[in-house]
Amino acid sequence: MQSRTPASRAAGGRPRSAAADAAILAATREALVELGWSKLTLGDVATRAGVAKTTLYRRWAGKNELVVDAVAELFDELRLPDRGSLAADIEGVVLQFAAILARPEAKSGLMAVIAEATRDDALRERIRTSIVDRQKRLVVEGRARAQTRGELPTELDPATGTATVDLIFDVVVGTVVHRTLVSAEPADEAWAQAFTALLLHGLRGSAP
Amino acid sequence: MQSRTPASRAAGGRPRSAAADAAILAATREALVELGWSKLTLGDVATRAGVAKTTLYRRWAGKNELVVDAVAELFDELRLPDRGSLAADIEGVVLQFAAILARPEAKSGLMAVIAEATRDDALRERIRTSIVDRQKRLVVEGRARAQTRGELPTELDPATGTATVDLIFDVVVGTVVHRTLVSAEPADEAWAQAFTALLLHGLRGSAP
Amino acid sequence: MQSRTPASRAAGGRPRSAAADAAILAATREALVELGWSKLTLGDVATRAGVAKTTLYRRWAGKNELVVDAVAELFDELRLPDRGSLAADIEGVVLQFAAILARPEAKSGLMAVIAEATRDDALRERIRTSIVDRQKRLVVEGRARAQTRGELPTELDPATGTATVDLIFDVVVGTVVHRTLVSAEPADEAWAQAFTALLLHGLRGSAP
Amino acid sequence: MQSRTPASRAAGGRPRSAAADAAILAATREALVELGWSKLTLGDVATRAGVAKTTLYRRWAGKNELVVDAVAELFDELRLPDRGSLAADIEGVVLQFAAILARPEAKSGLMAVIAEATRDDALRERIRTSIVDRQKRLVVEGRARAQTRGELPTELDPATGTATVDLIFDVVVGTVVHRTLVSAEPADEAWAQAFTALLLHGLRGSAP
DNA sequence: GCTTAACCGAGACGGTACGTCCCGTCTTGTT
DNA sequence: AACAAGACGGGACGTACCGTCTCGGTTAAGC
Structure with a gap:
């Protein structure tokens, strides 16, 4: 369901925040309600989720993929x-x-x-x-x-x-x-x- | 079907070009084929139709209205x-x-x-x-x-x-x-x- | 002081309105006061003077020439x-x-x-x-x-x-x-x- | 001399490129020579400086401020x-x-x-x-x-x-x-x- | 408990399209 | 022929987001 590679946890380093995923999807639905598809921006979703834009792009390829998952x-x-x-x-x-x-x-x-x-x-x-x-x-x-x-x-x-x-x-x-x-x-x-x-x-x- | 008022020819001034309408709608369909909805830009449609962007905006309120008419x-x-x-x-x-x-x-x-x-x-x-x-x-x-x-x-x-x-x-x-x-x-x-x-x-x- | 050719009154036809000149120059000064040079537009001057844009362009080559005369x-x-x-x-x-x-x-x-x-x-x-x-x-x-x-x-x-x-x-x-x-x-x-x-x-x- | 606050490096984020400033001012002077004030456009200056228009607007409020600094x-x-x-x-x-x-x-x-x-x-x-x-x-x-x-x-x-x-x-x-x-x-x-x-x-x- | 590599926030970057404004020109019909 | 009206092709505006790229600063696994 996510675009991140499931087996990417091979090497060490800080693991991805699990909370971020949920926050982003929830923020996406919230933005869909308030703004609709066409006025929804990924920058705005990131802000709502309390997350940097880079974090969002690290996990989804773009608006389409994100919204599919959210919906x-x-x-x-x-x-x-x-x-x-x-x-x-x-x-x-x-x-x-x-x-x-x-x-x-x-x-x-x-x-x-x-x-x-x-x-x-x-x-x-x-x-x-x-x-x-x-x-x-x-x-x-x-x-x-x-x-x-x-x-x-x-x-x-x-x-x-x-x-x-x-x-x-x-x-x-x-x-x-x-x-x-x-x-x-x-x-x-x-x-x-x-x-x-x-x-x-x-x-x-x-x-x- | 157009956004202009049909009976707006009350006052003087140069009348709107009828040819432009057809050219714009045809260009819109052409761009839809080549680019699809999301990558279609009104500037590109205007260029394809051999028309200034202002002419397009004078007749349609935006991308949505234009595409409805074209489709x-x-x-x-x-x-x-x-x-x-x-x-x-x-x-x-x-x-x-x-x-x-x-x-x-x-x-x-x-x-x-x-x-x-x-x-x-x-x-x-x-x-x-x-x-x-x-x-x-x-x-x-x-x-x-x-x-x-x-x-x-x-x-x-x-x-x-x-x-x-x-x-x-x-x-x-x-x-x-x-x-x-x-x-x-x-x-x-x-x-x-x-x-x-x-x-x-x-x-x-x-x-x- | 005007840009129109002084000897252009050779042939027949409707003569130019003398009142228009004065109205345009006055409107120009008025617009200069309200808007300043950079926000002054010839369309606006024409409207203030109660004159069509074409009339203005028939007499002056552009904004510079008009303002020189007005000033x-x-x-x-x-x-x-x-x-x-x-x-x-x-x-x-x-x-x-x-x-x-x-x-x-x-x-x-x-x-x-x-x-x-x-x-x-x-x-x-x-x-x-x-x-x-x-x-x-x-x-x-x-x-x-x-x-x-x-x-x-x-x-x-x-x-x-x-x-x-x-x-x-x-x-x-x-x-x-x-x-x-x-x-x-x-x-x-x-x-x-x-x-x-x-x-x-x-x-x-x-x-x- | 710049419009940015000199002490604005409080928070994180990528710092502004120092090279961009110099390139923009030089490009502005170059454009002034070639085109003069009235035909100088910020888009053109940005292109000459190899910089995006947004970078330019992030640092100067407009043409006037930019030219003052350049001159x-x-x-x-x-x-x-x-x-x-x-x-x-x-x-x-x-x-x-x-x-x-x-x-x-x-x-x-x-x-x-x-x-x-x-x-x-x-x-x-x-x-x-x-x-x-x-x-x-x-x-x-x-x-x-x-x-x-x-x-x-x-x-x-x-x-x-x-x-x-x-x-x-x-x-x-x-x-x-x-x-x-x-x-x-x-x-x-x-x-x-x-x-x-x-x-x-x-x-x-x-x-x- | 120390390294260390990937994560994170912030925000500047080059770029594209937007929708608006004004330019100067060109039809219209009217005076 | 000049006029009011206004549509036309064109160009620049300043803004909004895009997706990418540095930054400095965490943070947890594995040594």
Whole structure:
């Protein structure tokens, strides 16, 4: 998750301050809230964190990398709730996701790094590793639980399975993001219900 | 679409060059392709357009507004093809849309201005007016055509109708954008078919 | 005194507004008082004069030429007073000259155009014609009156005469300017008396 | 002479480059020779000095302050020659001073900053400190030497003494400047002799 | 408990782009 | 033909950050 080489602690010398990392990431989120991506400066983050600019550059390559790390942590709090039915479970995750996206430190930073990633493969890979793939667990988990409950047929073909996971992920994440950030309409419970209904009927009908 | 007041030709003075507008927007797209959003500078755009920086600032408030206008034009070429069935029509639009998003001048700029819009209401409104609402016509048209064909029930409640249009729009646009820009996987014909199938079953199943 | 060609009124067409000239020069002096040379802009002068920028440029080549003309008029009010003795006459002129130099429209502009003239022969010539030579009359007049009174010997050699006029002029003008603008001390009556005494003794002693 | 506080090396951080100062002042004089005051730009000076524009602005508040410092150094080479008599000594200094004023880097800049100083008290003070007062030593020295030689009476009243020093200084500097820059006539040996004669007779005659 | 190498803060450095101001010129339509 | 209005290409301004580079001064591991 960090850009520093993990095995760089070979030789002696003063070790890096662990507190600095946390302070910097927290300062980054704070600055994202107050200033937004475009007006956030690394000098300002360093000052907020009570750290020299050099310390910051020693650990991250630039603004993009720093913000990816700062934002990634936000999504780790997503949980797949057990509400008894697939529909209710999906609804729960959708609402949680929408709630995170409503926070300014998330929306300010997330779209910006995605934009930057359109021209920077390393950054896109970092985003995928740090954020996207980490949350795909929710789709996999949800499907497994639904299969246990008998709500979905047991999948056999692993290729088709992967494709379906990816599709569902794109649909859910993409739709919620678009609703929240572009349409700028609230993703409230009523909307989550309508969306979930559409998604579930789609899944059941188009499967085989 | 421009920042100048359309009816501002009240008083005397040399009129603004119409050619400059086109040159600037074209230069902006060219620079987006070559440099991407973050390295695009207004000074460079002005030079490419053979125009003074002041001329550019006289017409647009900043980089965001300029890029919104430059990108908006790209989506005007979207057409609802008549392929005989709703499924095929949707597939066609999805592929067209994905093709535009695959062009660097679109993806470089679009996500960046959306990111900026999270902190700038005027910009979000401009995006909605210039880009989003303009393309909602496709959903409305498509539904009308499907109703004519008898593929979809005739909608009665206008409120529900609007909500459905918005939902479909969020699902289609959001999913394609996420697939293309975040997952960075090709939105090819096979994928478009799978996605369309999911969407249509969802629509039919969740309608009543 | 103007830069327009005097014989340019050959052909027909609308004649130039005479009022504009006066308005522009007055506006220039006003702007000199408020803003000083370096912050004075021709656009601002034009606005103050209620005139278009083009009108201004049609008549003067630039800021330097305009300010020379605007400032030159200030010195025309200098008079050689008849106070009964050469010493008193000189004192009177010195005090008048110091009073004009104390006015912001004079000091702001005069030194600036002199500075510019160090690299612009045409401008220096214009200054000499419009300002300097015009006021040498005072020295010539003063000497003639003193000779009539018998306070100075009748000069014979015209070359020496010219040289002396120039020297006196440099001494008087240079000293008053330096006292007023560089030393920034008041050129009051006491000082004028001391200076005049020095000058007169110098003249009487070094004459033959 | 610099704008930085001399005792500002209290805290840590990289110290300012001493070489940069010299390079900037030299580049300023070079640019004054080539371009003159009004066409001199700080960006160009920075480039010539091989220095970033920010480095320049970190040390000087603007063009005026920079040029004062650059020009001030030129006058430090003035020396009071010992030519055996007061008249010859004055002549020597006058000629040296005229020679410096004839150099384009001096005349281009000096009058311009004096012009600016008419509206800027801080700048005037800086000029007085950096240039004017520093050279008054010549008058004081010259008088002392003349008193030793018995060419001038020993002064008693210190107030009158100061006033006389100031008056002589204004006369000498003002006259030479006016001759050189406004009248634009050469201040050659013949002229210097005539002027010195006038000044000395004036001093001897008006003293008591 | 002494070395010693990497860390840290501070801040100056060369550089790039910003958005603004003014320049002097050039269209406009009007007088 | 001169005029008011104002857009135009151009150039410099002074500022803000960038990412790098010295500084002097900690600080902990390993001798």
